[in-house]
Amino acid sequence: MVEFADIEAAAERLRSIAVKTPLLYSPPLDEIAGGRVYLKPECLQRTGSFKIRGAYNLLSQLDSTQAASGVVAWSSGNHAQGVAAAGSMLGIKTAIVMPQDAPSTKIENTRRLGGEIILYDRYTGDRELIARTLAAERNATIVPSYDHAHIIAGQGTVGLEIMRQADELGVIPDQVLVCCGGGGLIAGSVIAIKAASESTLVHPVEPVDFDDTARSLKSGSRERNSPDARSICDALQSESPGEMTFAINRQRLNNGLTVTDDEVRQAMRFAFRHLKLVVEPGGAVALAAVLTGKIDTKDKVTVAVLSGGNVDAKLFAEIQAESQG
Amino acid sequence: MVEFADIEAAAERLRSIAVKTPLLYSPPLDEIAGGRVYLKPECLQRTGSFKIRGAYNLLSQLDSTQAASGVVAWSSGNHAQGVAAAGSMLGIKTAIVMPQDAPSTKIENTRRLGGEIILYDRYTGDRELIARTLAAERNATIVPSYDHAHIIAGQGTVGLEIMRQADELGVIPDQVLVCCGGGGLIAGSVIAIKAASESTLVHPVEPVDFDDTARSLKSGSRERNSPDARSICDALQSESPGEMTFAINRQRLNNGLTVTDDEVRQAMRFAFRHLKLVVEPGGAVALAAVLTGKIDTKDKVTVAVLSGGNVDAKLFAEIQAESQG
Numbered sequence: 043m044v045e046f047a048d049i050e051a052a053a054e055r056l057r058s059i060a061v062k063t064p065l066l067y068s069p070p071l072d073e074i075a076g077g078r079v080y081l082k083p084e085c086l087q088r089t090g091s092f093k094i095r096g097a098y099n100l101l102s103q104l105d106s107t108q109a110a111s112g113v114v115a116w117s118s119g120n121h122a123q124g125v126a127a128a129g130s131m132l133g134i135k136t137a138i139v140m141p142q143d144a145p146s147t148k149i150e151n152t153r154r155l156g157g158e159i160i161l162y163d164r165y166t167g168d169r170e171l172i173a174r175t176l177a178a179e180r181n182a183t184i185v186p187s188y189d190h191a192h193i194i195a196g197q198g199t200v201g202l203e204i205m206r207q208a209d210e211l212g213v214i215p216d217q218v219l220v221c222c223g224g225g226g227l228i229a230g231s232v233i234a235i236k237a238a239s240e241s242t243l244v245h246p247v248e249p250v251d252f253d254d255t256a257r258s259l260k261s262g263s264r265e266r267n268s269p270d271a272r273s274i275c276d277a278l279q280s281e282s283p284g285e286m287t288f289a290i291n292r293q294r295l296n297n298g299l300t301v302t303d304d305e306v307r308q309a310m311r312f313a314f315r316h317l318k319l320v321v322e323p324g325g326a327v328a329l330a331a332v333l334t335g336k337i338d339t340k341d342k343v344t345v346a347v348l349s350g351g352n353v354d355a356k357l358f359a360e361i362q363a364e365s366q367g
Numbered sequence: 368m369v370e371f372a373d374i375e376a377a378a379e380r381l382r383s384i385a386v387k388t389p390l391l392y393s394p395p396l397d398e399i400a401g402g403r404v405y406l407k408p409e410c411l412q413r414t415g416s417f418k419i420r421g422a423y424n425l426l427s428q429l430d431s432t433q434a435a436s437g438v439v440a441w442s443s444g445n446h447a448q449g450v451a452a453a454g455s456m457l458g459i460k461t462a463i464v465m466p467q468d469a470p471s472t473k474i475e476n477t478r479r480l481g482g483e484i485i486l487y488d489r490y491t492g493d494r495e496l497i498a499r500t501l502a503a504e505r506n507a508t509i510v511p512s513y514d515h516a517h518i519i520a521g522q523g524t525v526g527l528e529i530m531r532q533a534d535e536l537g538v539i540p541d542q543v544l545v546c547c548g549g550g551g552l553i554a555g556s557v558i559a560i561k562a563a564s565e566s567t568l569v570h571p572v573e574p575v576d577f578d579d580t581a582r583s584l585k586s587g588s589r590e591r592n593s594p595d596a597r598s599i600c601d602a603l604q605s606e607s608p609g610e611m612t613f614a615i616n617r618q619r620l621n622n623g624l625t626v627t628d629d630e631v632r633q634a635m636r637f638a639f640r641h642l643k644l645v646v647e648p649g650g651a652v653a654l655a656a657v658l659t660g661k662i663d664t665k666d667k668v669t670v671a672v673l674s675g676g677n678v679d680a681k682l683f684a685e686i687q688a689e690s691q692g
Contacts, residue, residue: 064389069413085643088394147640314683315472318410318645318676351643358639359684 044191044290046237049198049230052099056199059131060095061087065207065345070316075332075339080215082204085321085351089155091277092200092227092349093117093124093187099196100185101128109134113185114177116140116169118276119148120324120350121187126157137182139173145276145322145354188226189284198230204345205238215242216342219299219328221349222246222255223278225287231347232294243296245337247327249273249303254282255291256298264288274303277324277350299337301330307361309333313348314362322353369516369615371562374523374555377424381524384456385420386412390532390670395641400657400664405540407529410646410676414480416602417525417552417674418442418449418512424521425510426453434459438510439502441465441494443601444473445649445675446512451482462507464498470601470647470679513551514609523555529670530563540567541667544624544653546674547571547580548603550612556672557619568621570662572652574598574628579607580616581623589613599628602649602675624662626655632686634658638673639687647678 065080072078084092101113112135115125122138129136136157140149141164153159160176162169177184186193201218208215218235220228225246232244246255251271258265266282273279283291301309306323309330313321321329328346331337337344390405397403409417426438437460440450447463454461461482465474466489478484485501487494502509511518526543533540543560545553550571557569571580576596583590591607598604608616626634631648634655638646646654653671656662662669 061392061394064391066389066411067386068411069386083643086391086393090641090643314645314680316415318408318415320639320643320645355639355684355687359680359687362680362684 043286044194044198044230044233046233048191048195049202049234052095052195053199053202055099055102056095056196059088059098060199062203063087065204065211068317075344077339077342077344079332079339080208080345081329082200082345082347083319084200084347084349085319085325089123089127089151090350090352091120091124091325092197093120094127095199096193096196096226097121097124097185098128098131100190100192101132101134103192104134104183108183111180112136112182114173114182115185115187116173117187118279119144119152120277120352122152122157123148123155123352125185126152126155130156137176139169145352147354148352151352188224189286191286194226194230194287194290196230197227198234200227200347201231201234205235208345213343214239215345217243217245217337218345219245219247219331219337220347221278221324221327222248222298223280223324224284225255225291226284227349228295229287229290233290236294244294245296246298247331248298248300249275249278249327250300252278252280253298253300254280256300258283258288259292259295259298262292274306275324275327277322278327299331301327301334301336305330305334307364310361311364319348320351320353320358321348322350325350368611369519369523369555369558371558373516373520374527374559377420377520378524378527380424380427381420381521384413384423387528388412390529390536393642400669402664402667402669404657404664405533405670406654407525407670407672408644409525409672409674410644410650414448414452414476415675415677416445416449416650417522418445419452420524421518421521421551422446422449422510423453423456425515425517426457426459428517429459429508433508436505437461437507439498439507440510440512441498442512443604444469444477445602445677447477447482448473448480448677450510451477451480455481462501464494470677472679473677476677513549514611516611519551519555519612519615521555522552523559525552525672526556526559530560538668539564540670542568542570542662543670544570544572544656544662545672546603546649546652547573547623548605549609550580550616551609552674553620554612554615558615561619569619570621571623572656573623573625574600574603574652575625577603577605578623578625579605581625583608583613584617584620584623587617599631600649600652602647603652624656626652626659626661630655630659632689635686636689644673645676645678645683646673647675650675
């Protein structure tokens with residue numbers, strides 16, 4: 043499936059193109075947590091999220107015939123930007139099916155990065171059907187957003203970097219909190235984390251109505267979210283855990299944590315006011331879990347991944363203008 | 368005056384209290400610059416700006432009698448927060464004279480950090496007189512915002528870290544751009560930078576109507592700004608270079624660069640959209656100089672200091688809502 047060696051190989055492929063985001067910490071955050079909290083700010087990553095890691099890892103392994111026919115992906119925005127940027131760097135044509143209501147900054151950036159955009163209605167359209175039809179017409183390769191070994195290995199370089207950077211700082215994280223949509227980022231990361239430290243716990247964090255992974259970890263089989271579920275976290279609106287990601291995650295993850303939209307907004311305000319970081323809703327769930335005490339952080343070393351920062355200025359301003367908290 | 372050894376000693380004092388902010392880079396910024404640009408994001412520093420460095424370095428060297436009588440400072444906000452935080456960590460009472468129109472986030476944070484606030488009118492009041500009267504009454508020590516050897520040495524740890532981090536990355540910066548109000552940050556930093564690499568150029572960056580250091584470097588004596596000068600950069604509104612800072616800077620700095628308010632706003636938008644960093648107006652001038660080509664960055668290694676991120680949510684939103692650019 044995905045081995046630690048695959049993640050090391052991905053890190054090598056990404057060496058000159060991905061930003062090695064730092065491990066940050068913040069005295070006001072440590073004070074609230076009662077322990078040390080390191081943040082892995084993938085909002086500072088090229089394209090504003092970790093998604094470039096998996097996309098580049100997959101696209102760079104296409105053979106010349108595949109590369110010449112281009113790729114097709116569907117995405118609410120971060121994977122779209124990752125695929126478009128990777129394609130542009132590698133000279134591979136990219137077409138991306140995106141929901142009409144995706145943050146306009148994500149749509150604009152994807153276009154700017156050279157991606158061809160096909161919009162659909164998130165609640166009535168079938169993005170997968172649209173993408174597969176297009177791919178068949180063009181003989182193009184589908185680039186899944188999580189359920190693919192190369193994608194998982196690429197995203198896993200986040201976990202690899204966390205453990206290497208923690209080691210340089212002379213610490214072993216007690217627990218790592220990672221946001222979870224389809225589960226690719228956490229699946230790759232948990233493999234890398236456990237390879238470095240078997241005792242480090244890894245918890246997925248999800249929006250309350252998109253807690254498919256939390257429930258699946260409990261029941262042991264892939265649970266689905268309600269089609270009526272809504273969340274401010276546009277990046278984490280998966281239907282259910284991926285087949286491949288869940289096969290990895292079910293054996294390795296600790297219990298899932300969930301956060302409400304209000305808790306996410308509060309975390310985005312904290313990030314603005316105290317961390318001076320721009321974090322998008324889906325990127326703020328792990329921080330929200332720490333700030334709201336969803337997990338015991340007292341006297342522990344906790345790492346929280348801030349997975350992305352692609353949020354529209356208007357929504358960002360609206361959230362910042364809300365009352366303190 | 369201030370020796371490199373003083374900066375090394377300050378770094379030792381700050382080791383456990385200041386955040387070692389990373390050197391970041393960003394592919395979209397490198398693309399615009401045509402070279403590698405490293406950012407030193409002191410907005411991620413404790414209290415949201417570099418000012419804690421100098422304040423702590425000074426306060427931690429007070430003797431017990433001085434410490435018992437407390438300190439008084441005047442500041443538009445970042446030095447205020449640095450002094451208040453340092454005082455709170457060291458158990459020293461702090462009183463700070465601040466302009467009424469300082470960003471409310473700076474006033475609130477200073478109060479939250481334990482500082483006693485005395486407000487005055489920036490354009491009619493005499494903050495120095497208010498502060499000196501208060502200090503005399505209380506037998507308290509004045510903590511200048513730049514013209515003091517301990518302050519300069521503390522701020523100089525920014526330059527020290529830049530050169531150590533660049534060395535770890537295997538690069539020697541061709542040029543370092545540092546914002547300049549009274550000149551404390553750049554005075555300390557240039558001493559540390561030149562100690563590591565004599566050939567690295569160091570340029571001050573100022574708002575156009577507060578270009579006292581640029582003009583003073585040309586004329587060789589301390590020039591003053593017009594009392595009618597206004598700028599969005601509340602942190603950089605000095606009257607003239609400091610006596611001590613200019614004595615250091617005149618021998619070591621290269622020519623000054625200036626940026627307009629519009630260029631600062633543009634840089635703040637760039638930081639939000641592409642860097643995912645919250646940078647305040649005064650903290651964005653060095654980035655503005657890079658983005659607008661005020662200095663040749665082609666095929667060079669440039670470091671730009673982002674000195675702070677304490678900006679009110681309302682102004683931040685207003686700037687982000689402005690048209691592209």
